[in-house]
Amino acid sequence: MAEMNIIEALKSSLDDLMKRDPNVLTFGEDVGYFGGVFRVTDGLQEKYGAHRVFDTPLAEGGIASMAMGMGLNGLRPVAEIQFADYIFPAYDQIVNEIAKVRHRSGGEFTAPVTFRTPAGGGIRGGHHHSQSPESQFTHTPGLKVVYCSTPLNAKGLLTSSVECNDPVIFFEPKRCYNGPFYGDPHKLSTWKGHPDADVPEGEFRIPLEQANMVMEGNDCTVIAWGTMVHICQQAIKESGVSCDLIDLQTLVPWDRDTVVSSVKKTGRCVIVHEAPKTSGFGAEMSASIQERCFYHLESPITRVTGWDTPFPHTTEWDYIPSTERISKAIRATQED
Amino acid sequence: MTDEVPLATAEPFRVPTAPCRPEDESSFPAWEWMPEDLPLLPIDCSSEDTKEHAYGLLRVIDDDGKAGGEWNPKLDPEILKTGLEYMLRLRIFDERMMKLQRTGKLSFYMRSFGEEAIAIAQTMALEQHDWVFPSYRQPGAQFVRGRDMVSMMNHCIGNEMDNVKGRQMPVHYTWKEGHFISISSPVGTQFNQAVGVAMASAYKGDDQVTITWLGDGTSAQGDYHYGLNFASVYKPPVILCIVNNQFAISTHANLATGGPNFASRGLPYGIPSIRVDGNDFLALYSITKWARDRASAGHGATHLEVYTYRAGAHSSSDDPSRYRPKDDHLHWPGGDPIERLKNHMISIGIWSEEKHGELIEKIDSEVVASYKEATSYGDLANGPYPPASTIFTEVYETVPWHVQEQREELGK
């Protein structure tokens, strides 16, 4: 075990994967010599050579289609998209090509590509360095969608994603790379001393499709992913309500059993995400939960989300779901 | 995991790298191009006629500061003085904004350092009503169009007076009055949009030309190729510039194309294509004026590779000493665009070191006065910001019910 931040944990996963499987390659804009603008691949080119860790032309569509081709022909590429906001030039390749090739080829071809991409706000990045586009991918059959939140699950989930034979969109909460974020921009924290900063150095997996029960309680189920997991932890404390906090970790396919049994226990549910509300993944969950828990529900399932607007620059703290908004929603579930 | 595939031991495919890294000496090949090299071209020339110009380098100011060759625009001294003043203003403005960035008064900044001549000379060569469709590296065009520095700063520091209402990161200017179209972060998106803007001008019968720029790195995006192709099909009044400043963040231009240079990529599209010295004010002015005349006369697009060097960091988040020699920019054979114009002006007797020093002082005090005024309206560290209600407005033409409800929920 070693203490790591999320960047180090991701690098440790890639290092382990590349050591074990010569078919794993990683590439993207500034990924090779420089080691990535967030430093995730720092040192890997030196270790594994320029044909396994390399820079690409600045073209996300090209990165995705090249990755698909490599995947079709037996490699296991890990492509970095510098910011999730810039995944859209690759959207056609991901949605129409990579996601569908297994099905459309009658199972003859697959493209086991993993796209790693930093997402979410909190770094004053304005609307083009802050978005959380997960639901644009959860709505695409054929893709698995993963969102890490801590060094421990960053490593375990990335390893499982790369080893998965289906394409995976792997989101990284950039605000939490160097420390968990509890919602107060004036309080910086690092991963030092956090229980989930203790990460196994060698081979380590967390299965996809498995949620993580971060806290256990009795009266409300709070579901989140990415940065929101930490903000919810703080919000739950502030609310004074005894809650289950579920870090979903994998959005497609999601761990419905864990969620349903929690909601049956607590009878209440708040779903929290940074992405806009309309057609956000919270809507999908809310619908599924009520289908299975209707007779156990004591109050409506509610959502606390980003607004249905572009992500702002100066006023970003009025956009990202705050501990106030979340704790208020949790408390509201307790009223009769 | 996948079945074991034996790996080639030798390099299985080529992965280009930068010509020099931090531990190396800078190694730019010396320039052999001279102002006399390239003949002036008729504005109705074909792409083939520009072959020499695409593979060569159009220069007007030589290494000794003398202007020569058929492309010499022979500008009035007043124009030269104005150009120099704008370039200095941009450099000093950028330096001040970087200082403010370090103190948290703005979140992020990008300088035009070493590339000041580009937006300024090229915009000066256009008409005041022509459309400018920039990337984040051409904010200097706004000085040419007369934008007030305080208003530019208000945007960067995200205060209540920001005309973008705090919605965008710094340097993402928008200024409709100056025919300066809003800058977008996703790189390259403007390129074929500019073709559309130009087509609309032509459709409306306005004598209005559109100029757009993107970087060497960005020319790898599909948008660059869409732009060239659509422009070759429709022949709209547009000037398509690729600013080859050698780097895209840490990635060298040799990863943007495996071809011999950038300008020549326009030739197979049938678009006259010229490579121009991006640190040469006169060459930039001259070629842009020529391209404007072509566009305005109905001969369609011109494709320019503006050959330069990104002298500074990519942005305030970048440290180039991690991937290239620290003083690399001092070795760029094209030198410093401001020094080049200044030396030329001194050599023709219209300028002096003394006047230059005075001008710098004048601009310095204007910039200081502007930033004092701008920060008096608020800044990112201290507010006041545009009100949070601006999150909800102008998403649509009118605020729909669901957005209105969310605004009420925020209660601000």
Ligand SMILES: Cc1ncc(C[n+]2csc(CCOP(=O)(O)OP(=O)(O)O)c2C)c(N)n1
């Ligand atoms: C679609 C997209 N992908 C990635 C980025 C991140 N990014 C911002 S600038 C940049 C490099 C651009 O380099 P270049 O086009 O050469 O222009 P320069 O910065 O040198 O002026 C990158 C990769 C982005 N803004 N948009």
